[in-house]
Amino acid sequence: xxxxxxxxxxxxxxxxxxxxxxxxxxxxxxxxxxxxxxxxxxxxxxxxxxxxxxxxxxxxxxxxxxxxxxxxxxxxxxxxxxxxxxxxxxxxxxxxxxxxxxxxxxxxxxxxxxxxxxxxxxxxxxxxxxxxxxxxxxxxxxxxxxxxxxxxxxxxxxxxxxxxxxxxxxxxxxxxxxxxxxxxxxxxxxxxxxxxxxxxxxxxxxxxxxxxxxx
Numbered sequence: 289x290x291x292x293x294x295x296x297x298x299x300x301x302x303x304x305x306x307x308x309x310x311x312x313x314x315x316x317x318x319x320x321x322x323x324x325x326x327x328x329x330x331x332x333x334x335x336x337x338x339x340x341x342x343x344x345x346x347x348x349x350x351x352x353x354x355x356x357x358x359x360x361x362x363x364x365x366x367x368x369x370x371x372x373x374x375x376x377x378x379x380x381x382x383x384x385x386x387x388x389x390x391x392x393x394x395x396x397x398x399x400x401x402x403x404x405x406x407x408x409x410x411x412x413x414x415x416x417x418x419x420x421x422x423x424x425x426x427x428x429x430x431x432x433x434x435x436x437x438x439x440x441x442x443x444x445x446x447x448x449x450x451x452x453x454x455x456x457x458x459x460x461x462x463x464x465x466x467x468x469x470x471x472x473x474x475x476x477x478x479x480x481x482x483x484x485x486x487x488x489x490x491x492x493x494x495x496x497x498x499x500x501x502x503x
Contacts, residue, residue: 337446337447337448337458337462338443338446338447338448340462340465341443341446341447341461341462341465342441342443344465344466344468344469345397345430345432345443345465346441347472347473348366348367348368348371348373348397348472349373349395349397349432349434349441351367352365352366352367352373352395353365353366353367354375356390356436359375359393360375361374361375361376361377362374362375362415362419362420363375364410366397366410368468368472369408369409369410370400370403370404370408370409370410370468371397371398371399371403371410371468372397372398372400372410373395373396373397373398374395374396374397374420375393375394375395376394376395376396376431377393377394378390378392378393378394379391379392379393379394379433380392390436391435391436391437392433392434392435392436393433393434393436394431394432394433394434395431395432395433395434396429396430396431396432397429397430397432398410398427398428398429398430399427399428399430399456399461399464399465400426400427401426401427401455401456401460401464402426403464403467403468404464404467404468424453424454424455425455426455427454427456428447428454428456428461429445430443430444430445430446430449431443431444431445432444446458447461447462
């Protein structure tokens with residue numbers, strides 16, 4: 289009686305699994321900074337354009353040279369030369385029937401196409417009998433309301449509002465603001481003020497020994 293020969297069993301070679309815990313290197317201070325920077329960039333990219341727009345502009349609006357008792361229509365009160373911020377007037381007052389509600393202030397601010405150039409200062413506008421003359425080929429104009437009682441800001445227009453009427457599109461405005469923000473953000477100002485310990489040390493000069501003159 290013939291015997292059947294069974295085929296030889298194939299050896300299953302399992303891939304080696306590296307122990308990640310053993311091979312994981314401890315994060316250094318430099319690596320932590322890189323990781324934090326990547327996280328910050330990722331979070332910034334995930335924000336919607338209008339959110340990022342408000343995030344950049346709000347500090348400048350809050351820091352503007354606003355004197356509640358001396359607000360003049362058309363006066364530039366921007367805290368920086370690259371952006372123009374002007375007072376436009378008060379909101380509608382139901383009690384008086386006029387636009388004189390002191391708790392509702394309207395402001396305009398302007399972003400210029402050359403704002404990122406070195407030494408840029410926002411150019412003056414030409415005036416008409418009733419307002420300033422806008423320059424749609426050079427700048428973007430935005431409106432915002434300030435609620436004095438609530439200390440809150442309400443943006444009326446955004447970079448995507450009627451952008452077809454302007455030379456600067458939404459992308460252009462946001463790119464300009466990102467550059468301005470990197471220049472004036474509190475973090476950058478702090479870094480600029482950092483002084484190395486070696487710079488604080490006074491230089492100590494050793495007194496050279498006096499030469500003795502033999503008589």
